[in-house]
Amino acid sequence: MSGALEATDVLRRNNVVELGNPAGRPLVFAHGFGCSQEAWHRVAPQFTDDYRVILFDHVGSGGSDIAAYDRGKYDSLHGYAGDILEIVENLDLHDVVFIGHSVSGMMGVLAANRDPSRFGALVLLGPSPRYINTGDYIGGFEQADIDGLLDALDANYLGWSAAMAPLIMGVPEVPDLGDELTASFCSTDPSIARHFAHVTFLSDNRADLAEVSVPTLILQAKDDIIAPEVVGQYVHDQVAGSSYALIDAYGHCANLSGPDEVTRQIKAFLT
Amino acid sequence: MTVIDAQSYEDLYENAPCGYLSTDMDGTIVRVNETLLRWLDQSRDAVLGTSFTQLLEAGGRMFYETRQRPVLLLQGEVREIALRLQRADGTALPVLANSVVVTDDAGEQTEIRSALFDSTERQQYERELIDARRVAEMSSERVRALQDATTAFTASETESEVVEALTEAVRASVAATAVAAVTEQPDGSLLIVGGRHMLDEVAPGTRWPIYDEAFATMEHVAIGGVAEADETTAAAMRAAHVESFTVLPVRNDAGTRGFIVSFFGRERELTESAVDLKLSITKQAMQALKSMRLQRQLEQLALYDELTGLANRKLLQEQLTTAIASALRDGGSLGLMFIDLDGFKAVNDRLGHDVGDSVLREVAERLTSVVRQNDLVGRLGGDEFVVICETLDESSALIVAERITEAIRAPYEGVPTPLGISASVGVVLTHPTAGAVPSGDTLLVHADAAMYRSKNGGRDRVTVELV
Incomplete structure (x- = not known):
């Protein structure tokens, strides 16, 4: 399936960065909606002594090749899962530990279900297979909340083009270069951000959890309003034989708010 | 220099023209000023100790938690974030927020301070801008x-x-x-x-x-x-x-x-x-x-002769190539007849082009009616016609060719008897084998040559040649 793209194309497309011990077990870190591989910058360095650490940006995020953003392909998590498999295949990784934050957790589930032979373990940090409440299922949100999120995205991107244009076009009179550069943290093209928000928050991958066959750890932070405890528990119940840990970190981005705790939990799971 | 006492500072904080809010690194509200409490119509006790995200509408909460908080933790600061706070009565208060992460002397991040500005006025036209x-x-x-x-x-x-x-x-x-x-x-x-x-x-x-x-x-x-x-x-x-x-x-x-x-x-x-x-x-x-x-x-049309509706030279050449290939494949024979009208030039010169054209159309009809069902009749141009006959042996060739000369010889309406029209016919018969496959052009040359022998032999006759 993936033979069409050269390794260098895949690695450039997803801005793949390799760190750590080349002979170590491969750890693939995947960022969630709203950020980029920077989200792991306090966690990933703690693994470089023993592990081969692979970081990447999803197409449309961070330093990925925006031109590769095909709306049809990335209209579902399957498109992203396909990219993860291509990265793993092109680096010829085996016994991969896939560590996915937020929506990337489900991408990892889809990738591992498609080709379990490549994966040795899954670590899902704040996963949710479905954000919208449906029947007895509690996801935490209603459809109207998603519209509110899109409104908030638009309201905060109103000045995006104006702010980013001088930077992109290399106009010299940028008033405060430091500020402008930091503005690139987690920056995304607004139309891609909107689409990614749709795909993230309107997907339903509950049925895929039962098919997971690799050892899985679910890391659930306290007071995660995006993926609340009840959802983390649901994922734990649906993935047979999975481990579950309620960790001492606050909010949805525990990889930034509690990087040491996240690291400790992953290391404990892998040894 | 004016000395400002502690009470004035407190008043400046509490009643500043913007809302102030501090949270710990987990987002729990630890300090809030009067201005913000007034805007929210909330008591200090109700707000302190709760999470900042609880003040936001659900959609904005998702946005803040997935996009703004990571950036804040990564770069220590965010500016002019558009948020919507929820008042006690459930109505929304649109604000623009600036937040900074405060670090202590040891470099540890200790709290997040935010200044919030009422943006109700901007909100309306921005909403319109966004919709537009x-x-x-x-x-x-x-x-x-x-x-x-x-x-x-x-x-x-x-x-x-x-x-x-x-x-x-x-x-x-x-x-x-x-x-x-x-x-x-x-x-x-x-x-x-x-x-x-x-x-x-x-x-x-x-x-x-x-x-x-x-x-x-x-x-x-x-x-x-x-x-x-x-x-x-x-x-x-x-x-x-x-x-x-x-x-x-x-x-x-x-x-x-x-x-x-x-x-x-x-x-x-x-x-x-x-x-x-x-x-x-x-x-x-x-x-x-x-x-x-x-x-x-239209391209199909380009394959037929405009005057007579017969196959034109292009189609004849294509069909001849196909016929040779299939004769070779099936081990069959193939005949090609070249027909040149005798006396047509005189008709055209003396009676005019209109009569000439109607003679050509009549010839086309007569040819079509006397050949076998699957034979293809075409006009090369002028008064030259061709018939491609698949699976044709010598005796049938003679029969068909004689029928042609007989049909063409009959009188034409509008053409006086002294100016009679007849046909000189050259027939070439071939049986292509793997070692000897004639081209379409070769067959045409041979049929043309056979036709000339008929013409030189006194016109209105048939010459058959085997290739």
């Missing part, structure tokens, strides 16, 4: 999708290229994982003519129940999720990672039915305008296919 921009973006996307499709159709050289361009244009316009074009064949069966059919990949040749539903109403129909599908369809959807798909039935001018099937990797509901766009693109493709077929008809 969404509308503008949608319509420009629509125009671009249609333009791209038109460009792709125009660049297509074959019908299958048009169909591929169609499925790709539809795929791009509705962000589908894959799109297939299916048409109904004369026997009622369905054929995938282009694109990628994800369900057919896992269950080839299935006639999905939704197809007949689409044909029954000729309206856009959708399977919005695996749960909505019948058992067979649901199983295929699961196997193909298809979460939803839509079927758009169409009918072309010739009455042929077909449809565009769009596959999605998640549950999707298409808006009316998206369906509309699909339909517009599809109609454009059908128009392109129609003009392509017209073009082909």
Whole structure:
């Protein structure tokens, strides 16, 4: 399936960065909606002594090749899962530990279900297979909340083009270069951000959890309003034989708010 | 220098013209000023100790938690974030927020301080701007999708290229994982003519129940999720990672039915305008296919002689090549007759072109009526005609050729007897074998030479030559 793209194309497309011990077990870190591989910058360095650490940006995020953003392909998590498999295949990784934050957790589930032979373990940090409440299922949100999120995205991107244009076009009179550069943290093209928000928050991958066959750890932070405890528990119940840990970190981005705790939990799971 | 006492500082904080808020690194509110409490119509006790995100509306909370908080933790600062706070009575207060992370002497992050500015005034016109921009973006996307499709159709050289361009244009316009074009064949069966059919990949040749539903109403129909599908369809959807798909039935001018099937990797509901766009693109493709077929008809016309309606030189050459190949393949024989009219020049010169033309048309009709059913009669030009006769032996050749000279010899309306028309016929017979395959041109040269022998031998006769 993936033979069409050269390794260098895949690695450039997803801005793949390799760190750590080349002979170590491969750890693939995947960022969630709203950020980029920077989200792991306090966690990933703690693994470089023993592990081969692979970081990447999803197409449309961070330093990925925006031109590769095909709306049809990335209209579902399957498109992203396909990219993860291509990265793993092109680096010829085996016994991969896939560590996915937020929506990337489900991408990892889809990738591992498609080709379990490549994966040795899954670590899902704040996963949710479905954000919208449906029947007895509690996801935490209603459809109207998603519209509110899109409104908030638009309201905060109103000045995006104006702010980013001088930077992109290399106009010299940028008033405060430091500020402008930091503005690139987690920056995304607004139309891609909107689409990614749709795909993230309107997907339903509950049925895929039962098919997971690799050892899985679910890391659930306290007071995660995006993926609340009840959802983390649901994922734990649906993935047979999975481990579950309620960790001492606050909010949805525990990889930034509690990087040491996240690291400790992953290391404990892998040894 | 004015000395400001502690009480003034406190007043400056509490009653500043903006809201102040401090949280710990977990987002729990640890300090808040009077101004913000007044805006929220909340008591200090109700707010302290709760999470900052609890003050936000649900959608804004998602945005803050997934986009703003990571950036704040990464770069230590965010500015002019548009948020909507919830007042005690449930109404919204739009604010712009600046936040900074405070670090202690040891470099540890200790708290987050935010200043909030009431942006109710801006909110209204920004809302209008956003709405206007969404509308503008949608319509420009629509125009671009249609333009791209038109460009792709125009660049297509074959019908299958048009169909591929169609499925790709539809795929791009509705962000589908894959799109297939299916048409109904004369026997009622369905054929995938282009694109990628994800369900057919896992269950080839299935006639999905939704197809007949689409044909029954000729309206856009959708399977919005695996749960909505019948058992067979649901199983295929699961196997193909298809979460939803839509079927758009169409009918072309010739009455042929077909449809565009769009596959999605998640549950999707298409808006009316998206369906509309699909339909517009599809109609454009059908128009392109129609003009392509017209073009082909014109090309067909270019293969026939305008005056007589017989095959022209181009078609004769093509058919001769085909006939030689099939004679070689079947081990059969082939005959080629070259017919030149005797006395035609005099008719044309003395009676005029109109009479000449009507004689040529009459000759064409007579030739067509006396040759065998599968023989092909053509006009090379002027008063030269050719007949290609597949599987012809010498005796039948003579019979056909004699019928031709007899038919042409008969009188013509408007042509006085002294100016009679007859035919000099040259026949060449060949039996191509692997070692000796004559070209079409060679056969024509030989038939022409045989015809000249008839002409030199006194006209109105037949000469047969074997090659």
